[in-house]
Amino acid sequence: MGVTIIPEIIRESLNNLVKNGERSDDRSFDDYRDIYLETGVISKAEGSARVKIGKTQIMVGAKPQIGEPFSDTPNVGVLMTNSELIPMASPDFEPGPPDERSVELARVTDRCMREAGVVDLEKLCIIEGKKVWMIFLDLHIIDYDGNLMDAAVLGSMAALMDAKIPEAKVEDDEVVIDPEKKVSLPIKEKALMCTFAKIGCELIVDPSLEEEQVMDARISIGMRADGSICAMQKGGMQPLNKDEILKAVERTGEITKKLMEHLPQNNQ
């Protein structure tokens, strides 16, 4: 992985801006960059979404497969999240097996969706202990300009809501799939993620690449529509104090509410 060197002058100027309550792209501390979300973009995928936050761009695909449930949860379907920081997205990304950033992104996204109970996984059981639907969420990062976490969760949520999987029935202990009959995934909850970067003494939402490169620490908070917290991840070299964390949680409530408006509305 390439190491990006940040000129001291940029570091200083971004820090000074934040100190004066400003940002290099004139946003306020609680503003996202422009968000663009489109679903159903890949017809081969049962569910798909293209999400842009500023110039960060992610394609998300949801594909179902029938498989065996885990032995400790025989009547529960499986949701798996996988991410690829493909070298297309940034001069710093290299081909090869997923590196730690990619694994963190996939695991945090997965945790946010799973712990929020976004998909009612029990409804994805076909034959208890033998056959369940496994939903694979694949995050394909194609342009990296900061804040992948929020884009990944937003795209994943949209792709799951967009997904139509074939109906599976049980006849004589055999699974029969009818690709003609498509049903929506059992969506139970909605959850999104909100990431702050700590620069100087301030927490700013939706850090751009530039801001990410100079930030001291990062905190990502996953929140359900009802305001409960479903996932959290701290990152970066510097610590955060308790007050900062609690303030971030408080701000997340309002910000997530606004963020939810980007999701498609017509879902049961």
Next chain:
Amino acid sequence: MITIITNKILGKNSTSSKRADGRASDELRPFKIEAGVLERADGSAYLELGGNKVIVAVYGPRELHIRRLMQPDRAVLRCRYNMAPFSVDDRKRPGPDRRSVEISKITSEALMPAVFLEKFPRSTIDVFIEVLEAEGGTRCAGITAASVALADAGVPMRDLVVACAAGKSEGEVVLDLSEVEDKDGEADVPVAIMPRTGEVTLLQSDGNLTPEEFGKALNLAIEGCMKLSEAQKEAIIKRYGD
């Protein structure tokens, strides 16, 4: 056991044409090419051809870190052809497999003759081809888009390489096989050319053809390339003006 009720109807069109999607034997699927679609990459292009959606990013010429690959007198051109896990009906496991490794190799060989590599000794030009959705003929779509992305990156080139496949389906030699025609068809001949000279930079053949049929397929593929070549130029003009 899992039983899947298969689709019986392959093509919805039932016009006079023999082809499943109602195309004439020398007709391409609808296509569009766009240059400069990504922020970070030095050059990029997006191409749709029928149900194929391909995006290509070019980085470089830039420093090459792997010393054993370095060429003292010219740049190396590395390609990575990759399919998104959601690009096909049954989810593809992420990461390179034998097929994508081969396609990466022949793609870089198809592009290399057109690029003035000797102008950039000891460096690399990286071409990343991502297939977002596949519907037959992705390697050709990747090459056609890659040339546009290279031009968008400002890499000096002799020509814009363009690729198109022809093949045999239901006993007839046809241009630009769709996914169904490729799977059920008898042969597939992907061809890449440099249109200014007509030189062929990629040629593969998979399946059984008589020499006459092969000649016909080759001509048909070159015809298809010429049509796509116009669209490549238009995409670049649209982005940069005449």
